[in-house]
Structure formats: C-alpha cells, structure tokens
Amino acid sequence: MPSSTPASSQTSDAQKNPENSGFSSLNLNATLHARLRKAGLKAPTPIQKAAIPALLSGSDAEILAPTGTGKTACYLLPLFDVLLRKKKNTGLIIVPTRELARQVTEMGALLAPRPDLAPFAVYGGTKDDPDREYDAPPETARLVVATPGRLLDMLRTERVESASCRFLVLDEGDRLMAGEFREEMQGILALLPRDRQTVLVSATGSQETMTAAQQFLYKPVRIEPAQDEKPSIRQAVVFVDKPAKPTAVEALLRRHPDRSAIVFASTRDEADLLTRHLRKQGLKVVGLHGGLTQPARNASIDAFSTGRATTLVATDIAARGLDIEQVGQVINMSPPEQPDTYLHRVGRTGRAGRMGWAMTLCAAEERKAMRKVESTLGLKLVALPVPVLAKDRPAQDAPVRARRQR
Known part of the structure; x- marks a missing residue:
C-alpha cells in the first residue's frame, strides 16, 4: 500500500514563515511564477502545498481530494517544471471526457511558461467542432491531453509518439480504471515507456479501481487533504x-x-x-x-x-x-x-x-x-x-x- 500524506501534515517553510507562503516556497522553475501571477494565483492550496514538492521529487503519486481543491494545478505545475528542465521529454494527460479535456487544456494554456509547452487536446467526435483542430497534434507538441479511445487509436497509428513520454497523468483516475475504459487503458499501458513518472488524480476511488491503477504506478505516495480542509x-x-x-x-x-x-x-x-x-x-x-x-x-x-x-x-x-x-x-x-x-x-x-x-x-x-x-x-x-x-x-x-x- 502507498504511504498516505494528509495535505496539512507536512510542515513546510511556508507554514514556518508566513511571508514565504506563496508558490515561491515550492521550488518551482522561476519562469512559472510569472505565469502564476498573470493567472491570479497568489498562494497554493493545502493539497498543492503537499503534492507539488512530492511530484517535483519524481515520485509516483495518488492525489485523492475533493473537487474544487486545486488538483489540476497540482500536476500541471510540476509537469511544466519537468518539461522546462528536460528538453526532449514529453507529457501525457489522460482524461475520461471531452469537457475535462477542454478544461485541462485551457488551464494548461494559461499556466504554460512558453507557447511551445501549451497542451494540445485530442478527443473523438470533433468534426462538428469548428473551434479546434481535428487531426493529430503536431510533431512539436510536448504535452497532449487526450481521452482514452482517441489516444489509443493515435498511439497505434503513431500519430502520437509515446517513447519520450516521461510524465503521465491519469485525471479522474477512478473512472479511467473502471470497466468503461479498462480495455483501452490496458492497450495504452502496453505502449507506454516503463521509465516514467505517473500521477493518478481523483476525488474518489474504490478498492477495485485503486487496485487496477497499481499497474500504472510504482510505489506511489498517497496525498489527501486533512478532514478540516474538505x-x-x-x-x-x-x-x-x-x-x-x-x-x-x-x-x-x-x-x-x-x-x-x-x-x-x-x-x-x-x-x-x-x-x-x-x-x-x-x-x-x-x-x-x-x-x-x-x-x-x-x-x-x-x-x-x-x-x-x-x-x-x-x-x-x-x-x-x-x-x-x-x-x-x-x-x-x-x-x-x-x-x-x-x-x-x-x-x-x-x-x-x-x-x-x-x-x-x-x-x-x-x-x-x-x-x-x-x-x-x-x-x-x-x-x-x-x-x-x-x-x-x-x-x-x-x-x-x-x-x-x-
């Protein structure tokens, strides 16, 4: 079983020194701080304070927290940090719905430290949507947000390249591990490199889905909010x-x-x-x-x-x-x-x-x-x-x- 860390249990420098309570206390790349200020994000939420340092250390993680606590930034900021430091690496975010793909992509575009790191969304059934590209992401795309079925199709036809993927996110991981997507997720797993960091994010998680998720994770740290932070x-x-x-x-x-x-x-x-x-x-x-x-x-x-x-x-x-x-x-x-x-x-x-x-x-x-x-x-x-x-x-x-x- 992964170790469990309540978001409030870690005594950070920010907690010891109130003047250092912003994102600057989390050791993120300096380029990201300007983007955070522009996005109006002044201070991390409790779950972000706990999760971001763990992800920056390279650990696999399970972030289990209610909606509205800031889970998306928990993984986007460390992911951008990795992409800035490791020029040849790419990232992949898998989500269960088109709506979530759109929201993650929009937030990623807001926080991306450079235009070439802005995420590209890939999901099915979009020929009736004139507002976005229908084809595969460009070869220069370093961050892709995708639904399982569309992603598996593009991985198999090599329209999305997986060999350089070193950061994988399973957003709404409990649903991705359920029967609806299980076969597609197994196909994706077989095509991913083993040398990667994987983060599962969810508001809920049954024993069955969390057990299924362990195929994607290696000794993950579990990060959850304290009761009074829900x-x-x-x-x-x-x-x-x-x-x-x-x-x-x-x-x-x-x-x-x-x-x-x-x-x-x-x-x-x-x-x-x-x-x-x-x-x-x-x-x-x-x-x-x-x-x-x-x-x-x-x-x-x-x-x-x-x-x-x-x-x-x-x-x-x-x-x-x-x-x-x-x-x-x-x-x-x-x-x-x-x-x-x-x-x-x-x-x-x-x-x-x-x-x-x-x-x-x-x-x-x-x-x-x-x-x-x-x-x-x-x-x-x-x-x-x-x-x-x-x-x-x-x-x-x-x-x-x-x-x-x-």
Missing part, C-alpha cells in the same frame, strides 16, 4: 412524488435566485424536458448532455460559466470535469445509483473555500437508492419539506409576510 457543503433531501419534481426544482431555484445551480437529471430526455419546462417559466437555463453536438455543449458551458445562464440542467456528463467556482447549489432530480456519482455531483458546489448547498429530490420508489448513498458515504441527510412556489402558497401566508415587511 469543502463545506450543506446537504439535504426532499421526499417528493416524481410528477411534482419539476415544480419543486423551480421553487428551489426561485427561493435562492442569487445562487447559480446545476440540476442533475438521470437521462437525456429528462434533462431536455426539464430545460424546456424551466425556460417556459422564465428562468435562464441551458442544457448539457451527450446527445448534443460538441459546439452546443461548449455553448452551454460557456453561457453558464459566464453567467448568461444561471442554471445548467445536465446529465452526469457534468459531474466530472467542470471547474466552475461560482456554482451556488446542486440539485439532484433523483438519488444516483452509485454513491461515487453523488460525491462527484455535489462536488460541483462548495469550491475554492466557498459554502455550497446540495439538495436531492427522492420519490418513494427511490428511497432504497438514497439509503445506499447515505450508508456507503456515512451521511445522514436532513429531510426538508417540499418547497412551494409563492403563487401556490396558502392565502393565510399573506398577512404574515405583510407584517414582516413593516
């Missing part, structure tokens, strides 16, 4: 009949109009129906699911992240890979079948030290799934009454509101 998310459940769920969602959104929200639907059809319903009620809503073209998916994410839309109705395609700090609340239309999915969903809120709220709507026939989530994750969710739209409240409420306004 995001603060208030979680609750509302027991409501299925036909009443769209109205309940609308009531929740109107109750807190200052909070942007992601509403998770179980299927594409449910997402489309709810999106249309909420739009008819005058709410600024966009949808996101795998049935949309890539440009449509990109447009929805851009509208939500810039505030033009205040609500994103999505399938679990949005449970991973969306790094949007200002998400005020998450609403689950139903409890997910897999507890890990619940963690990834609610992890979209409460990011970057902010308070988050998560609400799950549960019908009578879904209580078994809800109990599974609670028992597996050690949760006991508070049950709240069904929210009611203002126009549906009993008339006797009016005098009470009037008295409060005086």
Whole structure:
C-alpha cells in the first residue's frame, strides 16, 4: 500500500514563515511564477502545498481530494517544471471526457511558461467542432491531453509518439480504471515507456479501481487533504412524488435566485424536458448532455460559466470535469445509483473555500437508492419539506409576510 500524506501534515517553510507562503516556497522553475501571477494565483492550496514538492521529487503519486481543491494545478505545475528542465521529454494527460479535456487544456494554456509547452487536446467526435483542430497534434507538441479511445487509436497509428513520454497523468483516475475504459487503458499501458513518472488524480476511488491503477504506478505516495480542509457543503433531501419534481426544482431555484445551480437529471430526455419546462417559466437555463453536438455543449458551458445562464440542467456528463467556482447549489432530480456519482455531483458546489448547498429530490420508489448513498458515504441527510412556489402558497401566508415587511 502507498504511504498516505494528509495535505496539512507536512510542515513546510511556508507554514514556518508566513511571508514565504506563496508558490515561491515550492521550488518551482522561476519562469512559472510569472505565469502564476498573470493567472491570479497568489498562494497554493493545502493539497498543492503537499503534492507539488512530492511530484517535483519524481515520485509516483495518488492525489485523492475533493473537487474544487486545486488538483489540476497540482500536476500541471510540476509537469511544466519537468518539461522546462528536460528538453526532449514529453507529457501525457489522460482524461475520461471531452469537457475535462477542454478544461485541462485551457488551464494548461494559461499556466504554460512558453507557447511551445501549451497542451494540445485530442478527443473523438470533433468534426462538428469548428473551434479546434481535428487531426493529430503536431510533431512539436510536448504535452497532449487526450481521452482514452482517441489516444489509443493515435498511439497505434503513431500519430502520437509515446517513447519520450516521461510524465503521465491519469485525471479522474477512478473512472479511467473502471470497466468503461479498462480495455483501452490496458492497450495504452502496453505502449507506454516503463521509465516514467505517473500521477493518478481523483476525488474518489474504490478498492477495485485503486487496485487496477497499481499497474500504472510504482510505489506511489498517497496525498489527501486533512478532514478540516474538505469543502463545506450543506446537504439535504426532499421526499417528493416524481410528477411534482419539476415544480419543486423551480421553487428551489426561485427561493435562492442569487445562487447559480446545476440540476442533475438521470437521462437525456429528462434533462431536455426539464430545460424546456424551466425556460417556459422564465428562468435562464441551458442544457448539457451527450446527445448534443460538441459546439452546443461548449455553448452551454460557456453561457453558464459566464453567467448568461444561471442554471445548467445536465446529465452526469457534468459531474466530472467542470471547474466552475461560482456554482451556488446542486440539485439532484433523483438519488444516483452509485454513491461515487453523488460525491462527484455535489462536488460541483462548495469550491475554492466557498459554502455550497446540495439538495436531492427522492420519490418513494427511490428511497432504497438514497439509503445506499447515505450508508456507503456515512451521511445522514436532513429531510426538508417540499418547497412551494409563492403563487401556490396558502392565502393565510399573506398577512404574515405583510407584517414582516413593516
């Protein structure tokens, strides 16, 4: 088993000397500090303080931390440090979804110390996307971000070269190790050089997936946040009949109009129906699911992240890979079948030290799934009454509101 290091357990120079609490205390290449300042990153998060020195030492690592704690910079900064020092080496970041590939590529472009080190994204199904290249990365590309299927195809046809890869990242590693990608990941492993540094990054990890990941790792150090560094998310459940769920969602959104929200639907059809319903009620809503073209998916994410839309109705395609700090609340239309999915969903809120709220709507026939989530994750969710739209409240409420306004 790898050794485990809580992010707060390492007493660094930054902790001893508050004036040295920025990234300068982590021994990164000086060129990276200018990029960090330009990106507005002044001080590392606790998980970054623990992970970056470990990765700079050359160790393989498992970084297991909730979403919103800064895991992407944990590996991008050491990776760029390696590429600056070792001119002939290349890096490879494997991700499970197009959305995560886009986000990692965008952040990599922001932090890249030189234009030639900016990452190139490789993923399938992009001929309908006019905003990016569809062909293989250029021969000069030293950092590639890729989804498994597309990457395996390009490795086999030598459109992506692997012999010089000395830094491998498995982002959302628990999903990459699951059955959905297992065969493709085995094919990729056979084509990678053995002499490399490998980093697995994830918010969750079952024993099965972590065991499967050991094929990629060599004596990894495990880095996790301390309990008091985990995001603060208030979680609750509302027991409501299925036909009443769209109205309940609308009531929740109107109750807190200052909070942007992601509403998770179980299927594409449910997402489309709810999106249309909420739009008819005058709410600024966009949808996101795998049935949309890539440009449509990109447009929805851009509208939500810039505030033009205040609500994103999505399938679990949005449970991973969306790094949007200002998400005020998450609403689950139903409890997910897999507890890990619940963690990834609610992890979209409460990011970057902010308070988050998560609400799950549960019908009578879904209580078994809800109990599974609670028992597996050690949760006991508070049950709240069904929210009611203002126009549906009993008339006797009016005098009470009037008295409060005086």
